[in-house]
Amino acid sequence: MSEIKTIALLGQPNSGKSTLFNNLTGLHQRVGNWPGKTVEQAEGSFVFDGVTYNVVDLPGSYGLSANSEEEVVTRDYIQSGKADLVCILVDASQLERSLYMLADFVGIRMPVMLVLNMMDVAEAAGKKIDASAIEKHLGIPVLGFSAAESKCYPEFFKKMVSAIKTPVCLDSKSLRNELVDEKKNGEDIISRIEAALGDFEYGVCEKIWIAEKILEKDKLVCDIVNEMLPFARKNAIDTILDSAEGRDGGILTGEAKYRWVSKIVRESATPKSIEKVFSKWDRIATHHIKGKFFAFGIMVVSLMACMILAFPGMGIGFGLQPILESAVERAGNALGVWPVAISFVKLVLVGGTCITVCMTSFIFSIIFVFRILEEIGYMARFSYAFDSWLSRLGLQGKAIMPLFSGIGCTAGAVCGTRVLDTRGQRLLALVLLWAIPCGSKVAVVLFLASTFFGSAAPLFGVGYVALIFASFYLSSRLFGKKLVPQNERVGMIMELPPYHKPHWKMIAAMVGRSTWGIFKKALKMILMVAAIFWALSYAGDGNVENTLLYRIGNAIEPVTMFFGMRWELFVSYLGGMFSKEASLGIMSTLFNHTGEAFSLVTRVAASENLGEALASTITKPESLAFLFASMFNVPCVLAMGTTYREAGSIRWLCTIMGYYIALSLGLGFIGYHIGLLIF
Amino acid sequence: MKNADFVDRLSLAEMGENRCGTVAQIEGDSRFISRIVSIGLTPGSAFTLLKNDGRSPVLIFCRDTVIAVNHKESSQIFVKMES
Numbered sequence: 147m148s149e150i151k152t153i154a155l156l157g158q159p160n161s162g163k164s165t166l167f168n169n170l171t172g173l174h175q176r177v178g179n180w181p182g183k184t185v186e187q188a189e190g191s192f193v194f195d196g197v198t199y200n201v202v203d204l205p206g207s208y209g210l211s212a213n214s215e216e217e218v219v220t221r222d223y224i225q226s227g228k229a230d231l232v233c234i235l236v237d238a239s240q241l242e243r244s245l246y247m248l249a250d251f252v253g254i255r256m257p258v259m260l261v262l263n264m265m266d267v268a269e270a271a272g273k274k275i276d277a278s279a280i281e282k283h284l285g286i287p288v289l290g291f292s293a294a295e296s297k298c299y300p301e302f303f304k305k306m307v308s309a310i311k312t313p314v315c316l317d318s319k320s321l322r323n324e325l326v327d328e329k330k331n332g333e334d335i336i337s338r339i340e341a342a343l344g345d346f347e348y349g350v351c352e353k354i355w356i357a358e359k360i361l362e363k364d365k366l367v368c369d370i371v372n373e374m375l376p377f378a379r380k381n382a383i384d385t386i387l388d389s390a391e392g393r394d395g396g397i398l399t400g401e402a403k404y405r406w407v408s409k410i411v412r413e414s415a416t417p418k419s420i421e422k423v424f425s426k427w428d429r430i431a432t433h434h435i436k437g438k439f440f441a442f443g444i445m446v447v448s449l450m451a452c453m454i455l456a457f458p459g460m461g462i463g464f465g466l467q468p469i470l471e472s473a474v475e476r477a478g479n480a481l482g483v484w485p486v487a488i489s490f491v492k493l494v495l496v497g498g499t500c501i502t503v504c505m506t507s508f509i510f511s512i513i514f515v516f517r518i519l520e521e522i523g524y525m526a527r528f529s530y531a532f533d534s535w536l537s538r539l540g541l542q543g544k545a546i547m548p549l550f551s552g553i554g555c556t557a558g559a560v561c562g563t564r565v566l567d568t569r570g571q572r573l574l575a576l577v578l579l580w581a582i583p584c585g586s587k588v589a590v591v592l593f594l595a596s597t598f599f600g601s602a603a604p605l606f607g608v609g610y611v612a613l614i615f616a617s618f619y620l621s622s623r624l625f626g627k628k629l630v631p632q633n634e635r636v637g638m639i640m641e642l643p644p645y646h647k648p649h650w651k652m653i654a655a656m657v658g659r660s661t662w663g664i665f666k667k668a669l670k671m672i673l674m675v676a677a678i679f680w681a682l683s684y685a686g687d688g689n690v691e692n693t694l695l696y697r698i699g700n701a702i703e704p705v706t707m708f709f710g711m712r713w714e715l716f717v718s719y720l721g722g723m724f725s726k727e728a729s730l731g732i733m734s735t736l737f738n739h740t741g742e743a744f745s746l747v748t749r750v751a752a753s754e755n756l757g758e759a760l761a762s763t764i765t766k767p768e769s770l771a772f773l774f775a776s777m778f779n780v781p782c783v784l785a786m787g788t789t790y791r792e793a794g795s796i797r798w799l800c801t802i803m804g805y806y807i808a809l810s811l812g813l814g815f816i817g818y819h820i821g822l823l824i825f
Numbered sequence: 826m827k828n829a830d831f832v833d834r835l836s837l838a839e840m841g842e843n844r845c846g847t848v849a850q851i852e853g854d855s856r857f858i859s860r861i862v863s864i865g866l867t868p869g870s871a872f873t874l875l876k877n878d879g880r881s882p883v884l885i886f887c888r889d890t891v892i893a894v895n896h897k898e899s900s901q902i903f904v905k906m907e908s
Contacts, residue, residue: 209863213856243865243888250863363855396855400862401869424875424884424891434881530882530893637895638882639860644891 148193151310152200152228156220156251157235158244159206159567160526160643162263165293166235167203168656173663177794185219186569186794194303202229206567210250211359212366214634216568221366224256227350231310235261238268238275238290239644242404242411249403252321253355257313259287259305266292267646272416279414286314294649318354320409324402325358335361335391335398342382346375360387361395428527428642437531445550448519452511452554459507467500490680498676501725502669505557505784510661512551512558516565517657519547521648525565526640533638539618540626540635542566545575552582556781560788561664570629573798576789577625580781580806581617583610586726591777593730597757598769610777617778617809624805664788671787675724683732690736709811710771710818715764719772719810723780730756737763767821775814780806837874837883838900845873850903857898864892866902 157163168175171190180187188203204223205216212218224232234251236244241262248260262268262277281288287309292298327334332341339357347353348370359367360383372380386392430436471492478488519525525544532543548562556579563575583591591610595603685692699713706716714736722729737759764772780786780803790799840846848870851861865888866872872887882893894902 207863209859211859211863213859240889243890246863246865362859364859396858396862397851397868400858400867404865404867404870424886428891429876432876432881432884434878437881533882633856636857636860637898639864639894639898640892641864642884642891642893 149197150200151197151230152202153306153310154202154204154223154229154232155235156204156224156232156247157206157263158208158237158247160641161206161235161237161244162293163203163206163235165652165656166261166263167201168659169293169296169299169652170199171201173659175663177791180219185215186572187219195307197307199306209246210254211362212364214568215570218366224254225349225351227256229256231306231313232256232258233261233306234258235263235293238262238265239271239273241268241273241275241415242407245407245410246403248316249321249406252316252406253318253352253358255315255350255352257309258316259289259309260284261289261291261302263291263293265290266295267644274416276414280410283410283413284316286316294652296652318352321402321406322354324406325354325399335386335389335395338386339383342379342386343371343375344379346371358399361392361399363387363395425645427645431524431527432530432642437527441528441531441546444519444524445547448515448547449551449554451515452508452551452558455511455514456508456555459510460504463500463502463504463507466503467497470496470500486684486686489684490677494673494676494680498673499669502665502672502784505555505782506661506665506668508555509558509561509664509784509788510657512555512562513564513660514653514657516547516551516562517653518648520565521646521653523643523645526642529638529640530642537635539578539622540571540574540630541578541622542571545571545578548575549579549582552579552584553588554585556580556582556584556587557668557784557788560785560792561660563792568630568634570631570634573793574622574625574629576793576798577621577802577805578618580785580789580802581614581621581778583614583777584726584781587776587779587781590722590726590729591773593757594760594769594773594776597760598764598766598773606773613777613813620809621805664791667791668784668787672783675783679721679724679728683735709775709814710768710821711775711814712764712768715768715772719775719779722776723783723786725782725784729776729779733760765821766825767818770821771814771818774817775810778806778810778813780810835904835906836900837885837894837902837904838877838896840874840877840883840904840906842874842877844906845871846904846906847871848902849905852901852903853898857901861894861898861902865890866892 155163155167167188167190170192172192174192175188175190177186177188185205190201190203192199192201202223204220207214207217207220210217210221210224212221223229232251234248236247251258260280262275262280265275268275275290277288277290287305289302289305291302322336325336330337336354336357339360340353343353343356346356348356356367356371360371371383375383387395391398430440433440474492474496475488478485478491516525525547528547529543532546534543536543536545544565545563547565548559551562552559559579559582560576563572563579566572566575592603592607595606599606682695682698683693690696695717696713699717702716703713706713709716711719714733717736718729718732721732734756738756760769786799786803789802790796793799793802848866848868850868851858851866853861870887872885874883874885875891876884877899880896882895883899885892885894
């Protein structure tokens with residue numbers, strides 16, 4: 147068993163933490179849930195010189211106050227003392243502001259290393275930073291770094307290994323000097339709180355850190371102190387906090403921390419401040435009307451770029467399928483293989499693999515385009531432009547991007563929710579996203595509407611859009627309160643990061659890795675579900691009545707008729723959960739008695755004959771029921787797979803699925819019974 | 826300083842574009858204070874107001890960073906304008 151060390155990455159948003167995490171851990175990542183929280187836990191590992199390093203990517207936050215669930219998780223983890231080294235990342239191009247995180251860390255006795263990231267950006271902007279001078283000043287290992295450049299990594303490993311071998315903590319003396327007003331001879335507010343605390347200490351937190359947080363009225367620290375301190379001392383602290391000075395405590399500590407930071411910066415960086423960066427572009431991007439049009443333009447272009455990027459993969463998937471299928475059939479027949487085996491290989495293995503290739507290629511392109519937008523720095527501008535709209539649903543403005551790309555492909559858009567800052571936001575966006583129809587769903591719904599209702603179909607299109615918005619409202623009412631608590635829905639206070647040139651190689655490698663990971667998982671899942679569908683719909687003689695599907699369908703028809711769906715329709719509805727194409731394929735088989743019992747990839751199952759067959763068999767109320775149910779049916783198996791991956795819990799996947807099954811069947815029920823009254 | 830006192834209690838929300846100033850006072854609950862401090866604004870911070878259209882979040886440039894502050898919250902940040 148080799149040695150295992152744990153490194154925690156801590157940094158503000160946009161500090162390049164995720165780039166470092168991805169480059170360190172590559173494919174060896176696990177994304178899950180912090181126990182009992184809706185906060186994402188990203189962990190990974192790498193091996194260097196025979197030692198395994200676990201890397202914990204702590205949620206990004208501007209400081210160590212416990213204002214949000216993310217910050218609580220970050221702090222709990224640091225205070226747990228599980229890490230062998232806390233690696234604090236700061237943006238060298240905004241050194242003074244981002245060093246605040248380090249200042250907030252002073253007083254926590256954990257081995258620490260400071261990484262000045264984006265040195266290349268700082269240098270390009272004319273800033274010179276002397277990492278070794280900072281190292282000398284602070285007494286902890288400090289590294290000048292560019293997470294996006296592979297040539298910087300050997301130096302990182304060297305520093306990291308030595309930082310773990312000889313661990314050093316930050317000395318709190320210099321910050322204490324800033325916090326304490328010497329002229330008051332021990333009667334200043336910090337010293338008084340410290341005196342009231344007596345010998346109170348809490349794990350890795352020094353008394354000075356506790357005193358700071360008490361002054362900042364940090365709820366968690368105050369609760370602990372209230373619980374553990376004797377009554378008289380508690381009272382003394384309350385009296386101090388009630389004074390005029392105490393009420394402004396948060397400002398006092400903030401000022402002291404920035405004074406501490408500016409001393410570091412003054413001694414080690416050229417004083418030259420970066421020229422104001424507010425370009426003509428930004429003037430447009432942040433305009434309250436033009437900015438939105440501009441953003442819509444970017445969205446449309448991005449979606450088009452996604453389509454183009456996905457095209458080769460789609461072409462390969464769709465193109466190979468018939469060739470491979472006929473090859474399998476010919477080879478199988480020539481060798482005299484059992485027909486069941488041929489059917490299985492053809493429909494499940496070949497069909498499943500091909501559809502996975504098609505779908506993953508769109509996921510690849512969405513991750514790629516989103517990554518570029520984020521790296522350039524445009525994602526934050528989306529937030530600026532759309533926060534006022536989306537905050538009504540409980541979402542950040544940049545959620546507009548994944549929601550919009552849902553029109554292209556739900557599974558891909560689900561991966562795009564990664565850009566949102568908190569897990570609660572991400573889950574809420576996932577819930578809303580499932581209601582947005584992808585291209586295939588729109589095609590199916592339009593086909594059904596025009597088949598059943600002819601010239602009234604456009605009316606259903608308009609109604610559909612209205613229903614989608616209504617579902618947004620419903621979903622945000624149902625899930626919003628829990629996922630994005632009211633006290634976290636505060637007005638926007640954020641940084642608009644400067645525009646950066648994207649590092650193409652790095653992005654390509656990162657996107658390639660995650661797409662490969664998704665492909666492998668998706669393939670497993672799709673093959674499994676396809677095998678189940680195949681087993682249910684296989685009949686040796688090609689007669690539908692000999693399939694399991696037929697028997698099950700007939701048995702449960704009394705129940706499904708409650709929602710207005712005869713068994714053929716209900717089975718098609720179930721097929722729609724696999725893919726929209728499968729839904730049409732099943733209908734073709736059941737109503738038209740043509741084609742394979744289920745075909746996964748065939749796009750043009752919606753033949754004219756199917757339309758006629760449907761229109762002549764299905765009654766109007768039934769068609770209403772099926773139409774409504776199809777509108778809000780679960781997107782597809784791959785969307786389920788990516789949702790599971792992003793949500794990190796099977797419980798959430800089941801919750802969202804259950805919600806949409808209930809919603810779609812409920813709407814089907816209403817549609818059917820209204821239909822019975824009208825027609 | 827007299828000059829600054831004269832235009833007392835001018836909030837960020839009322840400030841014109843392309844003007845420079847320093848933060849004089851920040852008001853609000855401890856949660857708001859901790860958010861605004863951790864993003865880089867403290868009393869005495871010098872900044873330039875980049876954009877204020879009266880409704881969208883106010884954009885300021887402070888400590889080498891463009892910071893957006895919601896319009897409502899920006900009226901809790903009081904400033905001294907450079908004349």
